[in-house]
Amino acid sequence: MGAELTSRLSEQGYAVCRLFVAPDDLEEMAQTADRCVQEGAFSRLAAELESGYLGQEGKGKTLSVDLDSSDTADFLRESSLKVFEDAIEAVGTLLRPYVERELGFDIYSRTSTMMSLPFDDDEDMFSAPDIDNEEAANFLSMMWRSKLMILVNIGPGTTTLTLTPKAITDQEPTKPELKLLPGMLCVFCIDRYKFANQSEEKSLSLSAFFLDAPREYVIDNITGDFTFLTGTISGPAQPKGDSVPVVAMGERYAFGVDEPWKAWVAYAKAGWDTITKHPQARWDCDTYYDPDADQTSGKSYTCHGGFSDGIELFDCKFFDISPAEARGMDPTQRQVLEVSYISLQGAGWTKKMLQAKPANIGVFVGLDKNEWNGLPKDIAGGFAASSGANAITSNRFNYCMNLKGASMTMDTACSSSLASAFFVT
Structure with a gap:
């Protein structure tokens, strides 16, 4: 039985x-x-x-x-x-x-x-x-x-x-x-x-x-030199004023760091960055690399960078975007849609819920530069105007998710990699 x-x-x-x-x-x-x-x-x-x-x-x-x-x-x-x-x-x-x-x-x-x-x-x-x-x-x-x-x-x-x-x-x-x-x-x-x-x-x-059995987290067999531990280690003091609760996060950093815990392990614990040599799948960087390159050589003095993969795996149908339009979309727009929905769902909202009843949620995106418009590509019709416009990056998510709050893309210059798309209800 x-x-x-x-x-x-x-x-x-x-x-x-x-x-x-x-x-x-x-x-x-x-x-x-x-x-x-x-x-x-x-x-x-x-x-x-x-x-x-x-x-x-x-x-x-x-x-x-x-x-x-x-x-x-x-x-x-x-x-x-x-x-x-x-x-x-x-x-x-x-x-x-x-x-x-x-x-x-x-x-x-x-x-x-x-x-x-x-x-x-x-x-x-x-x-x-x-x-x-x-x-x-x-x-x-x-x-x-x-x-x-x-x-x-x-x-x-x-x-x-x-x-x-x-x-x-x-x-x-x-x-x-x-x-x-x-x-x-x-x-x-x-x-x-x-x-x-x-x-x-x-x-x-x-x-x-x-x-189920209660979870127990036990750390044992700790070895090493503890003489430098002279007292309790504490972080910085809590900022004064009103705090902003962060209830969900989504990210797309380089080298496959696409979840918050991966970034924490990489930067805070493992001590490695996400910078790698140019992938061969993109181009053979050795053809263009010269450690002594200057402005007249026509070559590059670096062969490393941060590369976020999976842009071609964007699920356009989920966001009600046609394949023809998705092919010409700025990769930044695709990633903002993906990570924003991950964060939105983690906070308790889903696409199905919002389509049935819109929510007063604002979307704010930090962004810098617009290199997509300078790349050769075949975009015809009305898709060309919205494919790479920075203002559209935040607007797309509001439109796809039926959000009725504010929508703003801010030029945060070199700090754009540290600025997140965030929502305010």
């Missing part, structure tokens, strides 16, 4: 099964939940946490239960909740031998069971508390480790579990809608699906998360 469940999770991301639970146990558990409500044991989650525990647009009263805790009431400890606790634990036991090989993670532990009930004309009685930093940090840490969620419908009503794929594709995503009758459970991959759980009538749900 564990192999079959894992196979379903691998293929479709979810599995549904019915528990062997007596109807009396289902009814008794629902009655126990009603007693917990009457005794004031249920409460409401902070608004920032409700969607994580209860699904998209989820609202309701909740109660986290740990049967091993001395704070748990005796009537709850002696109820049929133990039957469902054992069922949830059994699912984890069945999956544990298979998920690491098939799904790439381990079932290291699980969270406490959470009981949830929809509001029954009593939402005004349950106010959402403010969330503190520690609670938010614990929630984010738990969600980072969460790999599977298990949801049990106790009843008496039927619930509908809608799963929405998190992966972004050009096609309309298929959203499985699973009808969970009383006594049925669903286990699904929380990193593949967002979920929504709704019931047309009163229905008690039990849920828990299966967690």
Whole structure:
């Protein structure tokens, strides 16, 4: 059974099964939940946490239960909740031998069971508390480790579990809608699906998360001369005034440094630059290179430079640009489109979202020189005007992404390599 469940999770991301639970146990558990409500044991989650525990647009009263805790009431400890606790634990036991090989993670532990009930004309009685930093940090840490969620419908009503794929594709995503009758459970991959759980009538749900092993970063076997370490090494003081948060970055430096972590490793840790000898794929620099070249020799006294590859791999269709226009586009425009979208997506916006609803986002690009216009090329028609104009570099991204904020290209001279395209909302 564990192999079959894992196979379903691998293929479709979810599995549904019915528990062997007596109807009396289902009814008794629902009655126990009603007693917990009457005794004031249920409460409401902070608004920032409700969607994580209860699904998209989820609202309701909740109660986290740990049967091993001395704070748990005796009537709850002696109820049929133990039957469902054992069922949830059994699912984890069945999956544990298979998920690491098939799904790439381990079932290291699980969270406490959470009981949830929809509001029954009593939402005004349950106010959402403010969330503190520690609670938010614990929630984010738990969600980072969460790999599977298990949801049990106790009843008496039927619930509908809608799963929405998190992966972004050009096609309309298929959203499985699973009808969970009383006594049925669903286990699904929380990193593949967002979920929504709704019931047309009163229905008690039990849920828990299966967690991967916590990440531990240990540095040992450190060797070397530490005599020069005379004290704590600290960086410069934090600048005064308002700070500007950087939430996402994209880059295209030379020698394949196309991600921030590569630049950090290269410049800050490895101690190497991105300058290389002219690639043979571009031209044979030895034909033109002379270390003693002067203005009258017609040759170059350098044979190294910074070269960013992959310009010809620009995906023009993604930006709704025709191949004919893309062939004549300034490579700088192509790279600005690519790295800007990487940054925009990292900040939480996607092309599909912005096409449906524009955002007030400004784009500012630092740029210098315009050598593309001086190169021989075949550009006909109206494409010639926009192919290399510096002003178009920032405007293109606004237009392609349906952004309604400011758009400006600034001549930053020799500091243009240190200026980034940035967005302001």
